[in-house]
Amino acid sequence: MGISERRERERVERRRAILNCAKELILLQGVERVSMEDIAQKAELSKATIYLYFSGKDVLLNEICEESAQVFLNHFRPLLETGLSGIDILKRFWRSYVELFGSSDDMIIIFKVRNFLNSWQPIILQGEPGKSPYVEAILGALKGIIDQCKGEGVFDPDLDSTLASSLLLSMFTILVENAACIPPGNPDSDESRVQMQREARKSPALIEEMTKAFQIIIRGFAREGLDRSCLDISAA
Amino acid sequence: MGISERRERERVERRRAILNCAKELILLQGVERVSMEDIAQKAELSKATIYLYFSGKDVLLNEICEESAQVFLNHFRPLLETGLSGIDILKRFWRSYVELFGSSDDMIIIFKVRNFLNSWQPIILQGEPGKSPYVEAILGALKGIIDQCKGEGVFDPDLDSTLASSLLLSMFTILVENAACIPPGNPDSDESRVQMQREARKSPALIEEMTKAFQIIIRGFAREGLDRSCLDISAA
Amino acid sequence: MGISERRERERVERRRAILNCAKELILLQGVERVSMEDIAQKAELSKATIYLYFSGKDVLLNEICEESAQVFLNHFRPLLETGLSGIDILKRFWRSYVELFGSSDDMIIIFKVRNFLNSWQPIILQGEPGKSPYVEAILGALKGIIDQCKGEGVFDPDLDSTLASSLLLSMFTILVENAACIPPGNPDSDESRVQMQREARKSPALIEEMTKAFQIIIRGFAREGLDRSCLDISAA
Amino acid sequence: MGISERRERERVERRRAILNCAKELILLQGVERVSMEDIAQKAELSKATIYLYFSGKDVLLNEICEESAQVFLNHFRPLLETGLSGIDILKRFWRSYVELFGSSDDMIIIFKVRNFLNSWQPIILQGEPGKSPYVEAILGALKGIIDQCKGEGVFDPDLDSTLASSLLLSMFTILVENAACIPPGNPDSDESRVQMQREARKSPALIEEMTKAFQIIIRGFAREGLDRSCLDISAA
DNA sequence: GATGAATGAGCATTCATTCAT
DNA sequence: TATGAATGAATGCTCATTCAT
Numbered sequence: 011m012g013i014s015e016r017r018e019r020e021r022v023e024r025r026r027a028i029l030n031c032a033k034e035l036i037l038l039q040g041v042e043r044v045s046m047e048d049i050a051q052k053a054e055l056s057k058a059t060i061y062l063y064f065s066g067k068d069v070l071l072n073e074i075c076e077e078s079a080q081v082f083l084n085h086f087r088p089l090l091e092t093g094l095s096g097i098d099i100l101k102r103f104w105r106s107y108v109e110l111f112g113s114s115d116d117m118i119i120i121f122k123v124r125n126f127l128n129s130w131q132p133i134i135l136q137g138e139p140g141k142s143p144y145v146e147a148i149l150g151a152l153k154g155i156i157d158q159c160k161g162e163g164v165f166d167p168d169l170d171s172t173l174a175s176s177l178l179l180s181m182f183t184i185l186v187e188n189a190a191c192i193p194p195g196n197p198d199s200d201e202s203r204v205q206m207q208r209e210a211r212k213s214p215a216l217i218e219e220m221t222k223a224f225q226i227i228i229r230g231f232a233r234e235g236l237d238r239s240c241l242d243i244s245a246a
Numbered sequence: 247m248g249i250s251e252r253r254e255r256e257r258v259e260r261r262r263a264i265l266n267c268a269k270e271l272i273l274l275q276g277v278e279r280v281s282m283e284d285i286a287q288k289a290e291l292s293k294a295t296i297y298l299y300f301s302g303k304d305v306l307l308n309e310i311c312e313e314s315a316q317v318f319l320n321h322f323r324p325l326l327e328t329g330l331s332g333i334d335i336l337k338r339f340w341r342s343y344v345e346l347f348g349s350s351d352d353m354i355i356i357f358k359v360r361n362f363l364n365s366w367q368p369i370i371l372q373g374e375p376g377k378s379p380y381v382e383a384i385l386g387a388l389k390g391i392i393d394q395c396k397g398e399g400v401f402d403p404d405l406d407s408t409l410a411s412s413l414l415l416s417m418f419t420i421l422v423e424n425a426a427c428i429p430p431g432n433p434d435s436d437e438s439r440v441q442m443q444r445e446a447r448k449s450p451a452l453i454e455e456m457t458k459a460f461q462i463i464i465r466g467f468a469r470e471g472l473d474r475s476c477l478d479i480s481a482a
Numbered sequence: 483m484g485i486s487e488r489r490e491r492e493r494v495e496r497r498r499a500i501l502n503c504a505k506e507l508i509l510l511q512g513v514e515r516v517s518m519e520d521i522a523q524k525a526e527l528s529k530a531t532i533y534l535y536f537s538g539k540d541v542l543l544n545e546i547c548e549e550s551a552q553v554f555l556n557h558f559r560p561l562l563e564t565g566l567s568g569i570d571i572l573k574r575f576w577r578s579y580v581e582l583f584g585s586s587d588d589m590i591i592i593f594k595v596r597n598f599l600n601s602w603q604p605i606i607l608q609g610e611p612g613k614s615p616y617v618e619a620i621l622g623a624l625k626g627i628i629d630q631c632k633g634e635g636v637f638d639p640d641l642d643s644t645l646a647s648s649l650l651l652s653m654f655t656i657l658v659e660n661a662a663c664i665p666p667g668n669p670d671s672d673e674s675r676v677q678m679q680r681e682a683r684k685s686p687a688l689i690e691e692m693t694k695a696f697q698i699i700i701r702g703f704a705r706e707g708l709d710r711s712c713l714d715i716s717a718a
Numbered sequence: 719m720g721i722s723e724r725r726e727r728e729r730v731e732r733r734r735a736i737l738n739c740a741k742e743l744i745l746l747q748g749v750e751r752v753s754m755e756d757i758a759q760k761a762e763l764s765k766a767t768i769y770l771y772f773s774g775k776d777v778l779l780n781e782i783c784e785e786s787a788q789v790f791l792n793h794f795r796p797l798l799e800t801g802l803s804g805i806d807i808l809k810r811f812w813r814s815y816v817e818l819f820g821s822s823d824d825m826i827i828i829f830k831v832r833n834f835l836n837s838w839q840p841i842i843l844q845g846e847p848g849k850s851p852y853v854e855a856i857l858g859a860l861k862g863i864i865d866q867c868k869g870e871g872v873f874d875p876d877l878d879s880t881l882a883s884s885l886l887l888s889m890f891t892i893l894v895e896n897a898a899c900i901p902p903g904n905p906d907s908d909e910s911r912v913q914m915q916r917e918a919r920k921s922p923a924l925i926e927e928m929t930k931a932f933q934i935i936i937r938g939f940a941r942e943g944l945d946r947s948c949l950d951i952s953a954a
Numbered sequence: 955g956a957t958g959a960a961t962g963a964g965c966a967t968t969c970a971t972t973c974a975t
Numbered sequence: 976t977a978t979g980a981a982t983g984a985a986t987g988c989t990c991a992t993t994c995a996t
Contacts, residue, residue, distance in 0.1 A: 013975090017979070017980095020979095020980095021979085021980090024980090045964075045965060045966080046965075046966060046967085047964080047965075047966090055981080055982085056981065056982045056983070057966085057967085057982085057983095058967090058968080058969080058981075058982055058983080058984095059980075059981055059982070061966090061967070061968080062979095062980070062981075066966080066967080067965095067966065067967090169462075170455075170458060173455065173458055173459060173462075174462070176420075176424075177417070177420075177459055177462060180416070180417070180420040181413070181416070183420075184412075184413075184416040184419075184420075187364070188412075219406075219409060222406055222409055223409060223413055225466075226405075226409075226410065226413060226463065226466035226467060227413075227462070227463070227466055228466070229465060229466040229468070230461075230462035230463055230464070230465040230466030230467075231462060231466075232465070234474050238470045253955095257955095281989080281990060281991080282990075282991060282992085283989090283990070283991090291956080291957085292956065292957040292958065293957085293958095293991085293992085294956070294957050294958080294959095294992090294993080294994085295955080295956055295957065297991090297992070297993085298955070298956070298957095302991080302992080303990095303991065303992090489976095517968080517969060517970080518969075518970060518971080519968090519969070519970090527977080527978085528977065528978040528979065529970085529971085529978085529979090530971090530972080530973085530977070530978050530979080530980095531976080531977055531978065533970090533971070533972080534976075534977070534978095538970080538971080539969095539970065539971090600895070641934075642927075642930055645927060645930055645931060645934075646934070648892075648896075649889070649892075649931055649934060649935075652888070652889070652892040653885070653888070655892075656884075656885075656888040656891075656892075660884075691878075691881065694878060694881055695881060695885055697938075698877075698881075698882070698885065698935070698938035698939060699934065699935070699938055700938070701937060701938040701940070702933075702934035702935055702936070702937040702938030702939075703934060703938075704937070706946045710942050721996090725958070725959095728958095728959095729958085729959090732959090753985075753986060753987080754986075754987060754988080755985080755986075755987090763960080763961085764960065764961045764962070765961085765962095765987085765988080766960075766961055766962080766963095766988090766989075766990080767959075767960055767961065769987095769988070769989080770958095770959070770960075774987080774988080775986090775987065775988090956996100957994105957995100957996085958994105958995100958996090959993100959994090959995090959996105960992105960993085960994090960995105961990105961991105961992090961993085962990105962991105962992095963989105963990095963991100964988105964989085964990090965987105965988085965989080965990105966986105966987105966988100967985100967986085967987100968984105968985080968986080969982100969983105969984095969985090969986105970982105970983105970984100971981105971982090971983095972980100972981085972982085973978105973979105973980090973981090974978100974979100974980090974981105975977100975978085975979090975980105
């Protein structure tokens with residue numbers, strides 16, 4: 011009776027297992043160094059089995075990206091309906107980012123994979139719409155927040171919100187790329203290197219650095235003459 | 247006596263020839279699609295000969311990057327000794343960037359290759375120092391300009407100039423990546439696609455877009471309360 | 483009692499369903515492009531189930547061929563007991579072939595699959611006898627007709643009827659292979675391509691071409707000095 | 719001085735060696751079972767090296783076919799300029815075929831590979847002209863001979879020479895396919911199987927069989943009422 | 955100094971077949 | 976009886992790098 015449900019559950023779990031292995035490897039070696047072979051080995055499956063769950067490498071990578079994007083989206087989406095001011099939403103959006111950045115690998119994954127998949131395509135304006143709905147939802151949400159800030163007189167009314175959200179996202183990408191190679195020490199093993207990176211991402215110094223960068227961009231968005239204190243990210 | 251000099255000169259020329267061929271191919275196909283085979287063929291040399299001049303592909307790419315960085319550096323370095331104010335230097339630095347961006351391929355090369363090489367290394371804190379002196383010199387110069395702006399009370403005194411220069415450079419990278427895929431038309435051939443991109447890079451719309459992005463970052467750097475008009479990039 | 487019969491009936495029907503799906507796919511994609519996966523999907527069964535009915539791909543294909551051969555056989559077998567002269571039987575045999583060729587896909591199936599299966603086995607002397615009884619029955623009937631024609635003084639008494647029937651069958655194979663790639667137009671979809679081919683097989687031009695080829699072979703079989711008019715296929 | 723010549727010679731020899739290995743394997747296992755890996759192994763080279771000489775598998779196979787076609791062409795081309803009657807040329811053409819069939823593997827190769835390459839394309843009317851010049855030259859020559867026979871009143875004036883040459887070539891293909899699997903014995907090894915086949919191709923029985931088939935087709939081409947003795951292939 | 959030749963290791967993808975349930 | 980899941984073995988192809996000449 012529950013047999014098909016169990017099957018379905020197992021299938022979903024296996025899917026997740028593969029995705030997790032792939033994520034792990036991406037963190038370990040970088041997207042461009044991960045092969046289907048590697049993923050299969052890590053997942054203790056045959057290569058062919060991977061293709062049972064994902065029709066191709068690009069699909070798998072996109073799925074990974076989407077999964078992480080969904081995590082991010084779920085993490086900050088509630089903010090959008092709080093009735094808060096745009097700048098407050100943006101501040102909390104940032105806090106979400108930093109939190110996830112420290113506590114999970116998802117932020118690293120999103121931007122690393124995205125950067126790889128789109129290495130010869132613009133980050134925004136993907137060819138086929140709907141292919142990466144969650145990533146696009148993040149972009150859309152970000153743009154919405156910026157527009158709200160403009161509407162509320164916090165951001166420069168002449169600010170191009172498409173450009174602005176693109177800039178922000180790009181900044182995230184760069185922060186991720188930088189963060190991904192922070193530990194300069196001698197990693198005993200691959201596993202430990204990932205662990206070191208995870209630790210490093212929680213370091214107050216790094217977070218402060220990142221926040222500074224974000225702060226700069228936000229200030230750049232601001233309306234002329236605005237009292238800067240209301241942009242202060244560190245403040246609650 | 248002049249024989250060894252001629253040898254050396256020829257060697258340098260050959261080096262440059264290889265680098266130029268590689269550049270051309272990078273523009274034509276994108277960094278990740280260029281193989282040593284391609285470069286050798288274009289340079290009308292054997293693959294093995296390439297290895298006589300460059301110990302490996304990464305070294306070759308780094309050198310390419312360096313060469314373009316040198317061009318850029320030479321282009322704006324005179325500015326540094328003009329005795330102008332920091333912000334004026336920065337404005338002219340930007341103009342240099344835009345000029346070169348439109349007239350030569352070097353800006354594309356620098357950032358495309360850099361982005362490729364460092365896809366698993368930090369843009370800033372490279373492992374072995376001194377490996378990319380020209381790129382670092384640009385970074386240094388940029389940092390110097392920012393420091394000067396800080397000193398002159400134009401930029402926020404708390405601005406982390408290392409971070410700031412890194413941010414700027416990252417922004418350049420993104421602009422380049424975006425610009426690289428602008429022509430959405432039907433390229434008849436690879437050659438014509440490169441040509442289309444070259445044309446596109448001169449388009450006022452693109453330059454305006456880029457300038458907006460730069461402007462945002464600069465505003466983000468500014469000291470609180472500063473009259474924004476003095477940051478206006480478009481102004482002379 | 484009726485239960486096991488129903489079981490058996492269902493089994494037979496399922497078998498046929500699988501065979502029909504496979505046939506469809508063969509027409510759609512060509513024998514060499516059809517995988518067990520495709521067949522299973524089309525039959526709305528699992529791959530493993532297919533193996534419950536057929537011990538392997540080659541057995542399945544052979545069965546397909548047999549089924550079509552049976553259709554052909556049933557179509558022309560009544561002729562054999564009509565008491566007609568050999569040459570008249572042969573003419574009607576040909577008419578049967580052309581009719582089936584135009585109206586069903588069986589002729590295409592027989593010869594395409596046969597050609598594929600035997601690409602490394604002789605068409606005639608198969609290893610294990612009795613493996614393809616219907617195909618052999620066709621060959622046998624053909625041989626019988628030719629022998630009758632010999633007996634009736636229409637065909638060369640020295641004609642090797644085994645060779646002759648083999649030649650005829652080979653000719654059919656070639657006609658099928660040629661016919662399979664007739665529509666040079668732009669097929670909107672696989673389905674429409676099959677439809678186009680079905681239409682094309684009814685075209686008078688193609689039938690005339692095929693008849694010419696058949697006529698040539700028949701003339702080659704004829705007894706020396708025979709009045710050719712009695713070999714005229716087009717005549718009733 | 720002769721160094722580059724030696725290089726070139728070696729290159730040509732290597733090319734030939736690869737082609738010969740591939741031919742051997744085709745005879746041994748059939749075209750469809752031969753992989754680039756197999757060829758490399760047999761040639762005692764790495765797979766990559768094969769790609770140094772042939773840009774792809776299809777190119778390699780086509781080359782093999784062309785080489786054999788060239789052998790055939792060179793073998794019978796002198797006939798075309800002898801001023802002989804069409805039917806005499808055809809007879810000698812046939813003798814060329816039989817001779818080569820017995821003494822070399824080329825006839826087997828041509829028709830096996832051709833049959834494979836064109837498994838879903840018509841034998842005649844290839845897509846891109848000039849891709850297989852030698853094969854096309856053979857077809858053309860055959861058509862020319864048939865036309866000459868028509869002109870000389872030996873063949874039916876209504877004979878469609880394109881169809882006729884296609885039929886002949888198809889017959890050759892079938893003879894080859896059949897001959898390729900003649901030895902029904904137990905081959906001790908792959909090598910010995912090929913050897914057995916080579917022997918079998920010289921057997922008078924097989925040659926007689928083939929000649930009969932050819933004779934039938936030729937008779938089918940003949941003008942009505944023609945004295946058959948002049949078509950006798952066995953006669954000088 | 956230059957190069958033709960060679961290659962090992964790798965990659966994404968496919969497919970007939972098996973087996974526990 | 977039926978199947979979901981798994982896989983081993985291929986397959987065509989690429990590329991940075993090496994080395995004898």
